[in-house]
Amino acid sequence: xxxxxxxxxxxxxxxxxxxxxxYSTLVTRFPPEPNGYLHIGHAKAICLNFxxxxxxxxxxxxxxxxTNPVTEKTEYVNSQQEDIKWLGFEWxxxxxxxxxxxxxxxxxVILIKKGLAYVDDSTADEIAANKGTPTIPGTPGxxxxxxxxxxxxxxxxxxxxxxxxxxxxxxxxxDLSSSNMLMRDPIIYRIKHAPHHRTGNKxxxxxxxxxxxxxxxxxxxxxHSICTLEYVAHRELYDWFIEKLEIFPxxxxxxxxxxxxxxxxxxxxxxxxxxxxxxxGWDDPRMPTISGLRRRGYTPHSIREFxxxxxxxxxxxxxxxxxxxxCIREELNRTSDRVMAVLEPxxxxxxxxxxxxxxxxxxxxxxxxEDKGGVREVPFSNELWIEQEDFMEExxxxxxxxxxxxxxxxxxAYIVKCDEVIKDQDGKVIELKCSYIPxxxxxxxxSGLHVKGTIHWVSAKHAKTAEIRIYxxxxxxxxxxxxxxxxxxxxxxxxxxxxxxxxxxxxxxxANEGVGYQFMRKGYFCLDKDxxxxxxxxxxxxxxxxxxxxx
Numbered sequence: 226x227x228x229x230x231x232x233x234x235x236x237x238x239x240x241x242x243x244x245x246x247x248y249s250t251l252v253t254r255f256p257p258e259p260n261g262y263l264h265i266g267h268a269k270a271i272c273l274n275f276x277x278x279x280x281x282x283x284x285x286x287x288x289x290x291x292t293n294p295v296t297e298k299t300e301y302v303n304s305q306q307e308d309i310k311w312l313g314f315e316w317x318x319x320x321x322x323x324x325x326x327x328x329x330x331x332x333x334v335i336l337i338k339k340g341l342a343y344v345d346d347s348t349a350d351e352i353a354a355n356k357g358t359p360t361i362p363g364t365p366g367x368x369x370x371x372x373x374x375x376x377x378x379x380x381x382x383x384x385x386x387x388x389x390x391x392x393x394x395x396x397x398x399x400d401l402s403s404s405n406m407l408m409r410d411p412i413i414y415r416i417k418h419a420p421h422h423r424t425g426n427k428x429x430x431x432x433x434x435x436x437x438x439x440x441x442x443x444x445x446x447x448x449h450s451i452c453t454l455e456y457v458a459h460r461e462l463y464d465w466f467i468e469k470l471e472i473f474p475x476x477x478x479x480x481x482x483x484x485x486x487x488x489x490x491x492x493x494x495x496x497x498x499x500x501x502x503x504x505x506g507w508d509d510p511r512m513p514t515i516s517g518l519r520r521r522g523y524t525p526h527s528i529r530e531f532x533x534x535x536x537x538x539x540x541x542x543x544x545x546x547x548x549x550x551x552c553i554r555e556e557l558n559r560t561s562d563r564v565m566a567v568l569e570p571x572x573x574x575x576x577x578x579x580x581x582x583x584x585x586x587x588x589x590x591x592x593x594x595e596d597k598g599g600v601r602e603v604p605f606s607n608e609l610w611i612e613q614e615d616f617m618e619e620x621x622x623x624x625x626x627x628x629x630x631x632x633x634x635x636x637x638a639y640i641v642k643c644d645e646v647i648k649d650q651d652g653k654v655i656e657l658k659c660s661y662i663p664x665x666x667x668x669x670x671x672s673g674l675h676v677k678g679t680i681h682w683v684s685a686k687h688a689k690t691a692e693i694r695i696y697x698x699x700x701x702x703x704x705x706x707x708x709x710x711x712x713x714x715x716x717x718x719x720x721x722x723x724x725x726x727x728x729x730x731x732x733x734x735x736a737n738e739g740v741g742y743q744f745m746r747k748g749y750f751c752l753d754k755d756x757x758x759x760x761x762x763x764x765x766x767x768x769x770x771x772x773x774x775x776x
């Protein structure tokens with residue numbers, strides 16, 4: 226945004242830390258788990274972490290939190306890297322929590338030797354029962370009193386693969402009476418006999434998030450570890466591990482995550498939509514994923530602008546999807562070429578225009594630009610396609626488009642008059658017979674006629690066909706997560722409408738992926754990856770104006 230804004234609370238902390246000399250270099254990190262595709266909520270964290278080091282100097286690491294081999298894939302690593310680069314950011318170091326498996330194991334050994342960790346063979350139910358409640362202290366299980374020697378022996382044997390999954394865990398020995406339930410001897414290692422996407426079968430024990438995360442930050446000398454608010458309760462444990470291990474004191478700070486209306490942000494729920502074929506993959510244009518938004522026609526700038534506008538806060542809130550739509554609509558209005566496409570066609574024949582004749586008209590690409598975006602050639606003939614909605618047989622009082630006997634201007638072309646309405650045997654209007662005013666050509670009109678209505682059109686003899694996909698909200702309610710029942714109960718059955726055969730002007734045969742176009746009077750569209758030279762497919766990015774009606 227161009228206007229000056231006040232510092233957010235994280236920027237205030239950083240400026241104080243740098244000014245006081247606490248840190249000479251700002252180091253942040255973006256630490257996604259490679260168990261799915263990144264979504265718009267991650268975009269906010271990406272813009273924050275990379276934006277801070279861009280503003281204050283320093284650098285940002287990309288670190289994959291790959292400590293759960295069961296759910297993680299190289300496919301997700303690659304997609305997440307692509308999304309970050311597409312948003313316009315570059316990381317200094319590409320790192321993985323798995324890079325530190327040996328170091329993390331040694332840290333765990335240090336805790337055992339200090340009497341601050343123990344191997345436990347309790348069942349999950351026993352652990353839960355012994356933890357107590359927020360008002361009742363936990364009770365120690367028999368494993369808590371194991372000797373250091375026995376714990377070291379068992380932990381090494383866990384690493385060697387002697388035990389099946391679930392037989393033992395390693396727990397930190399902290400405080401079973403803590404008011405913070407996370408401090409009541411949290412699990413820091415578990416056995417998982419599963420191949421890892423990077424380390425293969427080298428390891429069969431894996432650190433838990435709370436143990437791997439802070440220590441990875443410390444190893445990398447991260448100065449400001451920025452997380453979302455659900456990690457507030459984890460901060461005490463984050464600090465405890467760093468203190469007891471006597472390692473670089475990274476500090477954690479929390480901000481409000483992004484919650485967006487008419488969608489869900491849970492990776493588990495998004496994966497459910499994909500796995501149950503409710504959507505056509507992670508990059509379905511209805512998904513809140515970065516790849517879905519990219520495929521729908523959103524730009525890196527529009528997403529960065531959106532993240533900048535919503536700001537960084539300490540309190541959770543629900544952001545209107547219409548703000549994100551405003552950001553892309555504002556950009557595309559400024560940058561996209563105007564073209565003509567007819568989505569629901571009605572034939573219009575000009576009876577006094579030579580059937581063997583055609584001419585090339587010139588049209589401005591974007592009147593919002595100083596140079597109008599240049600001009601393009603648009604063919605014109607006696608047979609045109611217009612939108613069905615641009616004709617009304619019995620017009621209302623303020624109707625300025627086509628009707629029997631009415632005059633209307635064809636965009637960049639001539640004024641025509643509707644002389645005759647042709648219907649099929651069922652009474653459906655299938656063709657309009659019109660006459661044109663030769664002296665009314667746009668740019669050189671000498672007819673003296675003034676008409677209020679202007680409609681778009683495509684020459685039927687020159688038109689190309691395309692499939693058009695019209696997208697709406699994925700859900701019918703603003704917050705499907707907070708409604709009763711299954712979130713899928715609130716899926717919008719009209720979230721996708723496919724127009725199999727629309728007519729487009731020939732210039733769109735040169736359309737490129739990643740470029741937005743304004744289909745005059747219809748909305749903003751982009752070429753989809755499903756397109757072939759024989760069959761073009763366009764996705765609607767956003768409507769020309771906000772027009773969603775709550776169902």
